[in-house]
Amino acid sequence: MKIWILTSEYNDYNQYGAYFIKAYKDKPTSEMLQEDIGRTADYCEHVLSGGGRIDYENGWFYLQEEEI
Numbered sequence: 001m002k003i004w005i006l007t008s009e010y011n012d013y014n015q016y017g018a019y020f021i022k023a024y025k026d027k028p029t030s031e032m033l034q035e036d037i038g039r040t041a042d043y044c045e046h047v048l049s050g051g052g053r054i055d056y057e058n059g060w061f062y063l064q065e066e067e068i
Contacts, residue, residue, distance in 0.1 A: 004028060005066050006036065006047075010059045021061070028063070037061060 004024040010016045022036055033044035039061075046054065051062040 001068055002065050003068055005064050006033075007062050007064075008037075008059060009053075009062070011053070012058065018062070027065070033063075 004027050006021040006024070006028070007018045008021055009018050024032075027048070028036070030041050030044040030048060033039070033047055034041060037044070037047070039047075043054075046052075047061045047063050050064070051060060053060045
């Protein structure tokens with residue numbers, strides 16, 4: 001069985017590392033991500049393609065499919 005895991009990371013002095021945000025049974029839609037992370041549709045499309053840092057932002061999200 002596979003699930004989709006949404007995590008966030010921050011570029012901070014203390015280097016937080018990856019934080020679990022939410023798990024999805026099926027790949028989430030852009031609308032679902034907009035509700036869960038409060039970002040624009042364009043940004044959520046970036047997250048749907050895997051996510052990661054854009055330019056010099058201090059926080060970003062990753063979406064990965066994992067086998068459980």
